[in-house]
Amino acid sequence: EAWYSPDIDRVILSADDITSKTAEIAKRIDADYADVGGLLMVGLFKGAIMFMADLARAVNIPVEMEFMALSSYGQRATSSGVVRVLKDLDTDIRDRHVLVVEDIVDSGLTLSWLLKYLPSRGPKSVQVASMLRKPKALESSLDVKYVGFDVPDEFVVGYGLDYAERYRELPFVGVLKPSVYGG
Numbered sequence: 001e002a003w004y005s006p007d008i009d010r011v012i013l014s015a016d017d018i019t020s021k022t023a024e025i026a027k028r029i030d031a032d033y034a035d036v037g038g039l040l041m042v043g044l045f046k047g048a049i050m051f052m053a054d055l056a057r058a059v060n061i062p063v064e065m066e067f068m069a070l071s072s073y074g075q076r077a078t079s080s081g082v083v084r085v086l087k088d089l090d091t092d093i094r095d096r097h098v099l100v101v102e103d104i105v106d107s108g109l110t111l112s113w114l115l116k117y118l119p120s121r122g123p124k125s126v127q128v129a130s131m132l133r134k135p136k137a138l139e140s141s142l143d144v145k146y147v148g149f150d151v152p153d154e155f156v157v158g159y160g161l162d163y164a165e166r167y168r169e170l171p172f173v174g175v176l177k178p179s180v181y182g183g
């Protein structure tokens, strides 16, 4: 039995589900960016690293990879949440085609902040790819061009998503048992 089995209620997306969805998204990206010669992927630490690594290898156009680390203050659920930049971009994104890569859009706070911040750096375009989206994100009217899967409002972990820094390395997305987080 795997070490995580007692903690995971059920698997909702297998590694194969994730691989085939990533290939679909990569095809769309190849088509959408065929004429512009390349893409600058901006991933957010830490959750996005798995999807970033897989998506970068699945597309058939040249990509550069940048990472940012953000931290939000206060209750994440409140829309007045403030976002602080812990690690900024290392490169000038002026006139570049930027694709923000995320593991999940939940309340939309992180993304709505980033989509206000990035345009101030003068990119030619900004789009978003997120492997997962929670129901709340649909209310936020955020424009996420490439979405892998809509997932229910449950505690999901794996494929980059953590609970207290654990489970990020799982190759699938599963629902955490409430007993693990005291729910």
Ligand code: PRP
Pocket: 044, 045, 046, 047, 048, 070, 072, 076, 102, 103, 104, 105, 106, 107, 108, 109, 110, 111, 161, 162
């Ligand atoms: C998670 C996730 C997204 C964000 C989504 O990151 O990776 O970045 O929350 O939530 P939101 O839509 O409500 O803003 P988190 O800040 O937990 O850090 P991590 O990526 O290091 O796990």
Ligand code: MG
Pocket: 044, 045, 046, 047, 048
């Ligand atoms: Mg994150």
